[in-house]
Amino acid sequence: MKRPFLQLILKEAKQALGTALVFTGVLVAILAYFVSRIGVWPIEFIIMPTVALMGFVPFWALWRTYYSLRQEWTGDHMYLLLALPIPGWYITASKLIVALLELLVYVVLIIGAAFFIFTSSAGGDVTLTLTRILSESAFIWTSLRISLLMLTVLLIGMIVIQFSHLASRLVSRFRGVMMIALGALSTWAIVRIGGFIQPAFAWLPDVPMDSIYIRNDVVEVTRSYVGVTPLASSLVVALLLFWLGSYLLERDIEL
Amino acid sequence: MDRRRIILLAIAVVGVIALADVFVNGVGIFEQQLFGFTFYDEESHPTAVFTSEASYPAADVDKLVLRDEVGTLILQADDVDTVSIEAEVSVYARDQAAALRFIEEARLELPVQDGALMPRISGPTVAGVRRTEVSWTITTPRDMEIDVDFQWGIIELSGVAAPVKATAKGTIEVRDVQGPVQLNSSVGMAVVQGVTGDVQVETSLGSAQVSHVTGDLFVQNSAGEVSVKDVTGSVTFAGSMGEFVGTGIAGNFSGRQEMGEMKVTDVTGQIDVYVRMGDAVVEPAAAAPISATVSQGALTLVLAEELLDQYRFDLQSERLSVPEGFVTREQAQDGHLVHVRVPTGNLTVQTK
Numbered sequence: 360m361k362r363p364f365l366q367l368i369l370k371e372a373k374q375a376l377g378t379a380l381v382f383t384g385v386l387v388a389i390l391a392y393f394v395s396r397i398g399v400w401p402i403e404f405i406i407m408p409t410v411a412l413m414g415f416v417p418f419w420a421l422w423r424t425y426y427s428l429r430q431e432w433t434g435d436h437m438y439l440l441l442a443l444p445i446p447g448w449y450i451t452a453s454k455l456i457v458a459l460l461e462l463l464v465y466v467v468l469i470i471g472a473a474f475f476i477f478t479s480s481a482g483g484d485v486t487l488t489l490t491r492i493l494s495e496s497a498f499i500w501t502s503l504r505i506s507l508l509m510l511t512v513l514l515i516g517m518i519v520i521q522f523s524h525l526a527s528r529l530v531s532r533f534r535g536v537m538m539i540a541l542g543a544l545s546t547w548a549i550v551r552i553g554g555f556i557q558p559a560f561a562w563l564p565d566v567p568m569d570s571i572y573i574r575n576d577v578v579e580v581t582r583s584y585v586g587v588t589p590l591a592s593s594l595v596v597a598l599l600l601f602w603l604g605s606y607l608l609e610r611d612i613e614l
Numbered sequence: 615m616d617r618r619r620i621i622l623l624a625i626a627v628v629g630v631i632a633l634a635d636v637f638v639n640g641v642g643i644f645e646q647q648l649f650g651f652t653f654y655d656e657e658s659h660p661t662a663v664f665t666s667e668a669s670y671p672a673a674d675v676d677k678l679v680l681r682d683e684v685g686t687l688i689l690q691a692d693d694v695d696t697v698s699i700e701a702e703v704s705v706y707a708r709d710q711a712a713a714l715r716f717i718e719e720a721r722l723e724l725p726v727q728d729g730a731l732m733p734r735i736s737g738p739t740v741a742g743v744r745r746t747e748v749s750w751t752i753t754t755p756r757d758m759e760i761d762v763d764f765q766w767g768i769i770e771l772s773g774v775a776a777p778v779k780a781t782a783k784g785t786i787e788v789r790d791v792q793g794p795v796q797l798n799s800s801v802g803m804a805v806v807q808g809v810t811g812d813v814q815v816e817t818s819l820g821s822a823q824v825s826h827v828t829g830d831l832f833v834q835n836s837a838g839e840v841s842v843k844d845v846t847g848s849v850t851f852a853g854s855m856g857e858f859v860g861t862g863i864a865g866n867f868s869g870r871q872e873m874g875e876m877k878v879t880d881v882t883g884q885i886d887v888y889v890r891m892g893d894a895v896v897e898p899a900a901a902a903p904i905s906a907t908v909s910q911g912a913l914t915l916v917l918a919e920e921l922l923d924q925y926r927f928d929l930q931s932e933r934l935s936v937p938e939g940f941v942t943r944e945q946a947q948d949g950h951l952v953h954v955r956v957p958t959g960n961l962t963v964q965t966k
Contacts, residue, residue: 526625529618540629547632550644557650565652586652611618 363445367453372460374430375423379461382419386412386465390472397479409473416465417513423458424517428524437612447609451525451601455517459510497569504566511590515597519545522604528612545600553593560588560595660704660747662713666722670697670731677730677759678752684766686749691756691773699724699733702749712742730761759793777811794829812847821856830865848883866902879916889913893959901925904952912959915952919965928953931961940965 389412393405431437440450522545527538565584635643672695680687701722707713720737735748754760756775764782771778775792783801794811797804800818812829815822821839824831830847833840837855848865851858854872866883869876872890879897887894887906894908897916901924906913917925926945929936931954940963954961 529622529625541625544625544629544632546644547636548628550646551632551635554643554646554650583653586650589648589650592650607621611621 363443364449364453367445367449368456371427371453371457375427375457375461378423378426379464383464383468386468390468394472394476394479397476402477405476406473409469409476412469413466416462416469417516419465420458420462420513421516421520423461424454424520425524427454427458428521432528441609441612446605447607448602448605450608451521451605455514455521458517459514462513501567501569504568508566508585508587508590511594515549515593518597518601518604519549522600525604525608525612529607548600549593549596553589553596556595557588557592560591563588563591660713661707661710662705662717663702664705664717664720665700665702666720666735667698667700668722668724668733669699670724670726671695672697672755672758675726675729675731675758677761678754679730679732680750680752680762680764681732681734682748682764682767684745684747685764686747686768687752687762687764687770688750689752689754689760689762689769689771689774691754691758691771691775694753694755697731697755697758698753700751701733701735702751703735704747704749706744706746707740708742708744712740716740716743716746901950903950904954906953907955908959910958911956912962913954913956914962914964915954916964916966922965923949925949925952927951929961929963930954931956931959933960934963935960936963937965 390409393409396405431440519542523538523541526541527534530537563586565586568583568585570583675697678689678697699722703717703720705713705716707716716737720735723734723736725732725734733750733752735746737746754774756773758774759776759778760771760774761779762769762771762781764784767782767784769780769782769784769786771780771787771791772789773791777793777795778788778791779796780786780788781798783799785803785805786797786799787805788795788797788807788809789805790808792810795806795809795813797806797814798816799820799822800816802817802820804815804817804820804822804824806813806815806822806824806827808826810828812831813824813827814832815824816834817838817840818836819838820835821841822833822835823841824833824845825841825843827845827847829845831842831845831849833842833849833851833853835851835853835856835858839856840851840853840858842849842851842858842860842863844862846864849860849863849867849869851860851867851869851871853870853874856871856874858869858871858874858876858878860867860869860877860881861879863878863881864883866885867878867881868886869878870888871892871894874889874892875894876887876889876892877895878885878887879895880899881897882900882902884902885896885898885904885906887896887904887908889908889911891910892908893911893913894906895914895916896904896906898904898918898921901921904915904925906915913931922943923946926947926949928951933956
């Protein structure tokens with residue numbers, strides 16, 4: 360088998376295409392409606408619900424993680440996947456990657472629409488101002504760091520969902536209850552084991568975040584530092600869960 | 615016992631431990647992990663400060679160029695023949711030792727290139743030094759050209775009789791200058807007072823206050839308040855969001871505002887106003903053509919009684935409010951055209 364991991368990702372992407380198109384269609388329809396309200400509604404009434412759409416994205420990512428695995432069993436594809444000469448983490452990782460890519464598409468779509476709505480209703484010079492702000496290196500780096508931290512939190516959540524679903528397949532009955540219980544247990548493990556190994560990550564540098572204030576017409580730039588050792592230790596435990604889930608899928612899951 | 619049962623048993627054991635843990639220690643254990651996140655602001659006070667002074671004969675230089683990431687400049691031009699420079703360097707470091715190691719080797723340098731004096735602080739790379747900020751206090755001859763560019767900072771210039779160019783995100787104040795002035799304060803406040811020469815002010819987020827200019831003025835602002843007072847030449851304004859107030863303009867006025875209010879009073883020359891969303895007030899000081907369009911908003915046109923005979927009116931609005939007898943009065947056919955278009959809001963004509 361040539362490049363099996365890439366092939367799995369492509370297979371996963373094709374499998375996700377149907378629901379992704381439906382979601383994208385619904386999202387585009389909602390955004391198009393908001394765009395059509397430019398000049399009719401006050402700008403705040405358009406921008407706020409547009410940005411609020413972003414709130415659905417993390418919940419969607421968690422649901423997608425669960426649904427993509429469930430799909431394999433309901434469609435009887437898991438037999439085929441497990442028959443392939445590939446490690447279990449190929450299957451689990453490809454599902455996480457495709458879910459994250461899909462998430463990226465929705466985020467870009469919503470941010471793009473919000474940007475378009477704002478600039479369309481405010482005029483060309485505001486576009487220039489926004490462009491200037493967006494091109495500020497401090498703004499770009501801080502946004503990237505915040506996005507990365509949030510993405511890490513979301514990834515941990517996705518791994519918890521994935522592990523819970525996989526481990527719940529160890530039993531033949533009460534899988535729903537088992538999955539909820541395993542979700543709680545995984546969260547406990549991440550918090551407690553993560554807290555226990557936290558001192559081992561004290562060497563990690565604090566992450567700088569720049570803020571811009573205008574106080575009494577004087578611009579102040581302050582740099583704050585966020586210590587991320589709890590996140591790092593939680594991520595390590597989550598990665599262990601990821602490995603464990605993949606191992607169970609490969610060796611012990613009931614088909 | 616098969617593998618699956620062993621795994622389930624292990625999960626059950628961990629589950630029991632987890633339940634016991636939550637039962638004994640409470641749900642506060644979940645918050646404890648959050649407490650591990652630390653958050654602190656960078657030092658607001660420098661770890662160490664040192665001051666360096668130098669001077670340079672002005673005969674060899676005709677321009678002062680200053681470039682810095684974060685800085686403060688107070689520049690006073692005077693009747694002197696040397697450039698005097700004082701640099702107060704604030705060092706923000708992890709500890710005192712690191713700051714002192716930096717200070718030991720830091721120097722105020724005064725390189726000259728193509729007739730431009732370019733003061734700068736050079737220092738070693740020391741682990742633990744996070745950043746440095748320089749407060750410059752400089753005295754130059756009056757006829758020395760000034761070019762300052764700070765990434766962030768405060769710039770105060772006065773007494774210069776030569777071209778001035780200043781760029782900073784922060785506050786820029788320019789007073790008593792004879793020569794063209796070019797300011798760019800993309801974030802913050804720009805103040806220009808008492809300039810003989812053309813002035814160009816560009817700000818993005820912030821405010822601009824311009825007064826007593828003998829020359830033409832161009833102001834561009836994206837968001838914030840702009841106030842213009844007493845300009846002998848023409849004034850051109852382009853803004854996106856905010857408020858514009860202009861008064862005492864001896865030349866022509868041309869202004870375009872996307873969102874926000876625009877108030878232009880005491881204008882002697884031709885007036886050309888466009889406001890996309892917002893209200894506008896136009897009050898000429900002398901008879902000259904007026905063109906005003908307010909797409910979404912109201913316009914108030916205030917005209918002196920004695921000027922009315924020198925105008926002919928083309929007022930386009932569905933909500934027109936004019937003084938008594940205004941409509942029936944005879945218009946001066948060779949008078950200056952007042953072309954006003956207010957499609958959605960009130961157009962009010964007042965006389966005084």
